[in-house]
Amino acid sequence: MSTKNTNPVARKHGKKYADKKALVTKPIYPVAEAMELLPQLSASTFDGTAEVHIRINADTTQADQLVRTTVNLPHGTGKTVRVAAFVPDDLIDDAKKAGAVRAGNEDLIKEIADGTIDFDIAVAVPRLMKDLGKIAKTLGQKGLMPSPKSGTVTEKVVEAIEELKKGRIECRMDKQGIIHTVFGKISFGSRKLEENLNALTQAIQDARPSGIKGEYILSVYVSPTMGPGVKVQL
Known part of the structure; x- marks a missing residue:
């Protein structure tokens, strides 16, 4: 019997990815601990981007359940925006x-x-x-x-x-009800990444649509550009 994978950042990878995945020893991490772990999970030789994937409990066919907002990241994204x-x-x-x-x-x-x-x-x-x-x-x-x-x-x-x-970004759901965005560079360090992620998730909390009842945010995963994701406890 097959089971549906609920991790929005799960992908097929090779041995290097598996070695990084082995560093994830818990099913869920506090934000601060997850930010400390991110650099170790990065399999890239360049300064990777910190990504976040937030699953919302929304019916994306309903206009009163769509999540779309902007947030000014305290430390920017680390990218040059034209x-x-x-x-x-x-x-x-x-x-x-x-x-x-x-x-x-x-x-x-x-x-x-x-x-x-x-x-x-x-x-x-x-x-x-x-x-x-x-x-x-x-x-x-x-x-x-x-x-x-x-x-x-x-x-x-x-x-x-x-x-x-300075780093204002837009956050919006895809058709599966997941917000995919970035919140900095791995080189930012754990404190700046944590502050950026907290600002982002707070903006999404503040943008909760009136049409969504019950639980709002179903899951939050963070990951480097190249590397496994970890589930985060807000």
């Missing part, structure tokens, strides 16, 4: 000073329509959203379309750029 800003002419210089790698309106839209996409996330002022219709499909397919729900459509576009550069 931000593009759709802004009027009078805000282009301010957007670039705030850290946007690209800033503009009609010219930027045309470049994207022609196939030039060299950024990781986009922000826009509300009044320019109608102009993005020309490239909505292109941006949407790559998950780059600005959205009010993710805080990337805002009049405070300079502030949004600064927050994104």
Whole structure:
């Protein structure tokens, strides 16, 4: 008889992975202990990313049970985020000073329509959203379309750029009800990783939809980019 694997980070791996997996000696770990263990579990030769996978008790077909929120990680993600800003002419210089790698309106839209996409996330002022219709499909397919729900459509576009550069991330469920995201680099050390993870899980707790009854977070697993995951007790 087969049993369903409930670990969202379980994968097929070889001997090196098995050796790392042997270091996981308990079914569940306190957050602080899990953060101490993460570097030992990393099988990569580079500075791996700390990942978290949070299973939510939600019916993802119901609009009042969808989880989507943003969080400012206290220590950032450790990644360089390239931000593009759709802004009027009078805000282009301010957007670039705030850290946007690209800033503009009609010219930027045309470049994207022609196939030039060299950024990781986009922000826009509300009044320019109608102009993005020309490239909505292109941006949407790559998950780059600005959205009010993710805080990337805002009049405070300079502030949004600064927050994104510092480590603001979006958390949202996939169709299986799992939030997959990152919360830092393994090299951050246990204290910074713990503070980032606590901020992230608190933001998800605060974003609990009214439609979810009973238990909310079913499980939390953390893992390095290359290595086994461990279950965490919040």
